[in-house]
Amino acid sequence: MAEVRLQQIRHSYNVDAGEETEYALEKIDQVWEDGGAYALLGPSGCGKSTLLNIVSGLLQPTEGKVLFNNNDVTSTTPDQRNIAQIFQFPVVYDTMTVHDNLAFPLRNRKMGNAEIKERVKTVAEMLDLTASLNQRASGLTADGKQKISLGRGLVRSDVNIMMFDEPLTVIDPHLKWQLRTKLKQLHRQVGFTMVYVTHDQTEALTFADKVAVMFEGEVVQFGTPEELFLSPNHTFVGHFIGSPGMNFLPCELDEGFLVFSGNRIKKSAPITQPETTKKIELGVRPEFIKIDSNGFPVNIIRIDDIGRYRIVKVEHSGYFFNVYVPEEFEVPTENLRVSFDPQNTHIYCDGWLYDKKEPS
Amino acid sequence: MALEFKNLSKKEYNVTFIAPFSLKLKPGIFNTILGPTLSGKTTLLRLMAGLEKPTSGEIWHKEINVTKLPVQQRNVAMVYQQFINYPTMTVFENIASPLRVKKITEKEVKSRVHKVAELLKISPLLKRRPDELSGGQQQRVALARALTKEAELVLLDEPLANLDYKLREELREELPRLFAETGATVVYTTTEPSEALLLGGYSATLHEGRITQYDPTQSLYKDPISLVAAKTFSDPPLNTVKVEKNSEGIFLEDGAHWKTSKYTNNPNGNYTLGFRAHHLKLFSTKNDDLKLTGEVLVTEISGSESFVHLKANGNNWVVHTHGIYNFKEEEQIEMYLSLSNCYLFDTEGSRVYDE
Numbered sequence: 148m149a150e151v152r153l154q155q156i157r158h159s160y161n162v163d164a165g166e167e168t169e170y171a172l173e174k175i176d177q178v179w180e181d182g183g184a185y186a187l188l189g190p191s192g193c194g195k196s197t198l199l200n201i202v203s204g205l206l207q208p209t210e211g212k213v214l215f216n217n218n219d220v221t222s223t224t225p226d227q228r229n230i231a232q233i234f235q236f237p238v239v240y241d242t243m244t245v246h247d248n249l250a251f252p253l254r255n256r257k258m259g260n261a262e263i264k265e266r267v268k269t270v271a272e273m274l275d276l277t278a279s280l281n282q283r284a285s286g287l288t289a290d291g292k293q294k295i296s297l298g299r300g301l302v303r304s305d306v307n308i309m310m311f312d313e314p315l316t317v318i319d320p321h322l323k324w325q326l327r328t329k330l331k332q333l334h335r336q337v338g339f340t341m342v343y344v345t346h347d348q349t350e351a352l353t354f355a356d357k358v359a360v361m362f363e364g365e366v367v368q369f370g371t372p373e374e375l376f377l378s379p380n381h382t383f384v385g386h387f388i389g390s391p392g393m394n395f396l397p398c399e400l401d402e403g404f405l406v407f408s409g410n411r412i413k414k415s416a417p418i419t420q421p422e423t424t425k426k427i428e429l430g431v432r433p434e435f436i437k438i439d440s441n442g443f444p445v446n447i448i449r450i451d452d453i454g455r456y457r458i459v460k461v462e463h464s465g466y467f468f469n470v471y472v473p474e475e476f477e478v479p480t481e482n483l484r485v486s487f488d489p490q491n492t493h494i495y496c497d498g499w500l501y502d503k504k505e506p507s
Numbered sequence: 508m509a510l511e512f513k514n515l516s517k518k519e520y521n522v523t524f525i526a527p528f529s530l531k532l533k534p535g536i537f538n539t540i541l542g543p544t545l546s547g548k549t550t551l552l553r554l555m556a557g558l559e560k561p562t563s564g565e566i567w568h569k570e571i572n573v574t575k576l577p578v579q580q581r582n583v584a585m586v587y588q589q590f591i592n593y594p595t596m597t598v599f600e601n602i603a604s605p606l607r608v609k610k611i612t613e614k615e616v617k618s619r620v621h622k623v624a625e626l627l628k629i630s631p632l633l634k635r636r637p638d639e640l641s642g643g644q645q646q647r648v649a650l651a652r653a654l655t656k657e658a659e660l661v662l663l664d665e666p667l668a669n670l671d672y673k674l675r676e677e678l679r680e681e682l683p684r685l686f687a688e689t690g691a692t693v694v695y696t697t698t699e700p701s702e703a704l705l706l707g708g709y710s711a712t713l714h715e716g717r718i719t720q721y722d723p724t725q726s727l728y729k730d731p732i733s734l735v736a737a738k739t740f741s742d743p744p745l746n747t748v749k750v751e752k753n754s755e756g757i758f759l760e761d762g763a764h765w766k767t768s769k770y771t772n773n774p775n776g777n778y779t780l781g782f783r784a785h786h787l788k789l790f791s792t793k794n795d796d797l798k799l800t801g802e803v804l805v806t807e808i809s810g811s812e813s814f815v816h817l818k819a820n821g822n823n824w825v826v827h828t829h830g831i832y833n834f835k836e837e838e839q840i841e842m843y844l845s846l847s848n849c850y851l852f853d854t855e856g857s858r859v860y861d862e
Contacts, residue, residue, distance in 0.1 A: 373831060
């Protein structure tokens with residue numbers, strides 16, 4: 148088990164291009180505590196897999212250092228780093244039994260038979276694989292195979308960090324729930340440092356204690372699921388987290404108030420550097436817009452019923468935004484008025500959260 | 508131009524892939540087939556397209572039996588999970604390809620391609636080749652081709668499965684509207700209940716090759732006719748528990764019960780109670796709320812919501828709730844369940860009603 152430190156990591160796949168050099172990763176500084184559960188979340192091409200490969204040693208960063216427990220491992224090979232990695236598609240030895248698949252890493256490490264037996268037994272129990280230990284791995288379903296990939300990491304005692312690269316992509320929704328909770332329970336039991344890479348917000352947020360949201364080669368926010376939801380650091384985070392994401396609307400600051408299209412939303416200090424800021428927006432999540440007879444009027448464009456709640460798309464003076472309405476509330480068909488929760492309406496300057504602690 | 512499947516089935520080597528089903532698809536409607544992997548979604552689409560020869564049954568289109576008509580003579584377009592485009596052609600030529608066999612003027616081709624490209628927001632990419640595009644863009648090209656074909660039946664086989672979550676969200680919102688304008692009948696397959704809900708229209712639940720229900724999507728979700736349909740259309744999984752109904756009310760295994768006169772028209776005996784995760788509440792909100800206790804297995808927090816997995820009455824249940832509740836493992840918690848939020852199923856798995 149290890150604490151992982153990434154110091155000033157930058158990576159380019161075309162280093163020799165001189166001026167034209169493009170960086171797949173820019174300025175990555177991260178500390179992943181020993182035993183923590185982390186997720187790297189972002190769209191395709193954001194650099195999350197590049198970062199994962201740098202941590203596992205499959206890739207040498209162009210600049211910066213990787214430290215495990217304060218030892219510089221930047222130039223070591225993947226096998227020297229003692230990493231367990233679980234990929235999108237389960238990697239199992241089809242001709243071997245489940246038992247032999249799980250025992251494989253231990254046999255390679257020349258462990259005694261008795262100890263191997265004991266460890267395989269324990270891990271099989273954790274993963275509910277005991278009944279299929281003598282079956283061939285080829286006969287298992289996708290989720291069973293993915294459990295084996297997981298088990299091969301769990302049997303080892305020398306694992307510094309366990310990494311998951313989109314591990315639930317090929318698993319059906321119902322089984323996803325089971326495997327996800329299993330993973331969470333296992334993390335509690337074994338206490339390995341775990342890093343989970345995904346583009347799926349639900350998987351990232353439910354698995355990790357802290358999530359690094361990546362965008363165009365940078366970590367735009369590193370925070371708890373709650374922080375990412377309540378105060379996104381950047382409009383990208385607001386948009387990416389949440390379904391649908393945060394609403395962003397033009398706003399003005401007038402006489403100490405934050406104003407949206409003539410409606411005072413809340414008290415607000417003026418922006419201190421107006422000359423450098425090109426674009427000021429307010430951000431408010433659909434969950435923090437309430438149907439409120441004292442609010443401002445909106446026109447209903449569309450209502451999407453998602454069963455548990457409805458997303459009402461509305462318009463106010465040419466601007467569109469989404470409102471979240473739980474199942475138990477009615478949506479009035481006419482004269483709909485809404486208000487923004489001042490506490491949870493934020494100001495963004497050129498995409499970045501302006502001030503986390505504003506007077507409200 | 509309704510499309511009708513009469514007693515259609517597919518069997519091979521004595522294995523039933525699709526059990527006999529009859530279905531009439533309303534013209535111009537977006538239909539979603541919801542079912543897990545290997546439930547037969549792709550086989551069903553291939554039968555509908557005419558790519559697969561049915562073991563029994565007939566396909567009727569506009570009052571004509573088209574069962575034996577070869578696929579190229581049917582007006583069908585299909586889009587797959589894998590992005591399939593002509594790799595050597597530009598995006599423009601890819602989208603124009605269905606028009607090339609139709610002998611229409613170059614001017615008309617151009618105008619149609621540009622119109623569809625505009626709709627799918629890929630106009631700036633028309634001169635590129637597919638390998639210069641991202642996955643999302645490639646799938647947009649494949650969808651654009653299906654649109655230009657102006658097929659009466661459009662089959663979409665998990666078209667968004669290989670795309671990023673956020674891209675999926677965006678396309679999911681656009682798709683029904685795109686095809687609604689063309690008047691085509693669309694059949695769309697997915698493994699995800701939430702996707703079916705967002706797409707609207709009509710949905711069919713598919714379970715082991717059997718269509719278990721076909722209804723407007725909202726009513727299928729809110730009013731499943733069987734346990735298996737309810738389970739197929741539930742994410743998080745449907746919570747269930749065995750109950751006994753007698754003259755006093757409905758009893759759970761641990762003795763907790765509703766004293767109720769509901770369901771009196773049904774015989775006393777054993778039933779299964781099913782309810783959705785968001786209807787199992789941490790606080791009492793209704794008069795007929797039943798207090799239940801359970802032991803927490805694990806809690807998942809998504810930033811604004813919590814999923815509390817727990818063991819109660821010998822079953823694994825999930826509480827899906829707004830707000831953040833970080834319960835410890837093995838903690839005993841109380842929950843509330845209203846009978847009006849539950850579905851009751853008989854021992855065969857058929858829904859019974861309080862009438």
